[in-house]
Amino acid sequence: MVAVVALILTAGQSLAGETFGPWPQNANPKEVGKKVVNNLLARAPSTRPQSYPEICTAYGSLRFADAIKDKELVDKIIARYSGMLEPGSKIVRKNPPNVDSSIWGALPLKIYQINGNKAYLDLGLHCADYQWEKPDFSRVREDRRAAAEAEAQDLMAKGLTPQTRFWIDDMFMITGLQVNAYRATKDKKYLDRAAREMVAYLEKLQQPNGLFFHRNPEAPKYWGRGDGWVAVGMTEILFDLPEDHPDRPKIVEGYKKMMAALKQYQTDSGMWRQVLDYEPSWLESSCTGMFTFAIANGVKKGWLPAAEYKPVVQKAWPALVSYMDDDGNMKDVCVGTNTSTDIDYYMKRERKIGDLHGQAGMIWATWAVLDE
Secondary structure: OHHHHHHHHHHHOOOOOOOOOOOOHHHOHHHHHHHHHHHHHOOOOOOOOOOHHHHHHHHHHHHHHHHOOOHHHHHHHHHHOHHHHOOOOOOOOOOOOOHHHHHHHHHHHHHHHHHOOHHHHHHHHHHHHHOOOOOOOOOOOHHHHHHHHHHHHHHHHOOOOOOOOOOOOHHHHHHHHHHHHHHHHOOHHHHHHHHHHHHHHHHHHEOOOOOEOOEOOOEOOOEHHHHHHHHHHHHHHHHHOOOOOOOHHHHHHHHHHHHHHHHHHOOOOOOEEOEOOOOOOOEEHHHHHHHHHHHHHHHHHOOOOHHHHHHHHHHHHHHHHOOEOOOOOEOOEEOOOOOOOOHHHHHOOOEEOOOHHHHHHHHHHHHHHOOO
């Protein structure tokens, strides 16, 4: 079983194609990635369900460690989260009510893809399937209940999850979970769910310049990490979506349009901004990691012309590495951010060191630039 799972995973996510190195020693992706993973392992384990930044960091760490065939590192990461299998575990998301909590299921699904332990599969599939169930509205305020039920029914009639809210973050939070359910089971319904969601979000939220407002029309700002979730989400689904899938052309079109805009807005430093099109904005590392992931994989898979986009990656990666300290912490990471119409709101967001939003973006980028 383990061998079969590993073979399927390798076939579905091969990164054969263009390479980006050689890199300076301090920017060697293998060494950089190990430092980021060990940074995660050194943190105190959670005693409650992990938040999505940790799930995304752990997910990326597993993929990286598996890619470099470091079994010891893989085992350490899985051991960190093995408590989810304990009876009555307090770190399990039982019935996640929204996209930010539902993405929890991607981690046990990723573990299953590596070790074939069905107990992890069951945990992850529960999250993926629950995401498409009709919500329990008993705790919704009575004066809002009818409208909430009507909205959910309308979404479900369109084949969308009732957790759909049309924030750009969801373009990974929903599709990332469903795509991993597909990778674990090869059940096409999960891939179809992810594709329908992605197309619905693209049609509603992508702007003529290829980028995405944080929320349209309530927050007409091109917030870096928000757009980063979009870039990662489209990349993840394109790994698995068959060439003849009816939704693939629309997603490829949206992806290419966004990548062209990102190429335009990359700064001379190699980084991207907190607000992508606002020149006074500070340079932000989590979105830079996410965009590096999306563009590097596009080059490797042949979705993007190497002559145009390989230099984008070669400029972004060393810049990104310069934002990491000796302990594997990323600096200038924007904290979790709500939506706003005020540019100053985004400009004044706290910049943290070692925030897991930035650690996730970094380990994803590291895996993408591996030359193997």
